[in-house]
Amino acid sequence: MRFTLKQFVSSLALTTLSAAFVMGSTFTPALADDPAFISFGAGTYDWNRQKDEGVELRVEYRHDKKFFGIFKPFVAVAATNSSSSFFVGAGVLADIYFGKRWVLTPSFAPHYYNGGNTKLDLDYALEFRSQVELAYRFDDRSRMGMSVSHYSNASLGKTNPGTESALLYYSMPVDFFN
DSSP: OOOOHHHHHHHHHHHHHHHHHHHOSOEESOOTTOOEEEEEEEEEESTTTOSSOEEEEEEEEEOSOOBTTTEEEEEEEEEESSSOOEEEEEEEEEOEEETTTEEEEEEEEEEEEEOOOSSOOOOSSEEEEEEEEEEEEOTTSOEEEEEEEEEEOTTOSSOOOOEEEEEEEEEEEEOTTO
16 A cells, blocks of 8 residues: 555654643643743645645744743744755744643744745735644653644645645754743
């Protein structure tokens, strides 16, 4: 049986989420002692629609300070090789723990977008990235995880093609601003 990249990513995401629910019988909001992180992501860009498939690379700073009890701010920079697209944005995330090791991190952030080509142009400078990441937390509090995200201009442009990314993340604890 032969799998497409889309089927593989969907199966991997479903399997990972299922494992997190089975292995962690409890879930709690962000732990009080969680550090700030520098997160590095690499993966596939436009894997769902496959109009401009390529590689996406990201770097994020995820702050350790929380507001409203659960939300933490973050900033992100991303670039693709296929259309030379560039994204820079800031938003909020929430770490939800399943046991001590598994962390589910939904996030949302408006991004400035520049790039595109005749195959895929996201059609507006303001793009909104929504993402869900599932990561394993190591003893040193670093994390390794997988994310699926969606970029959309929320119909602010003439068209709203949107696109998806699937990335492997490594998040390293840092204390730059403490």
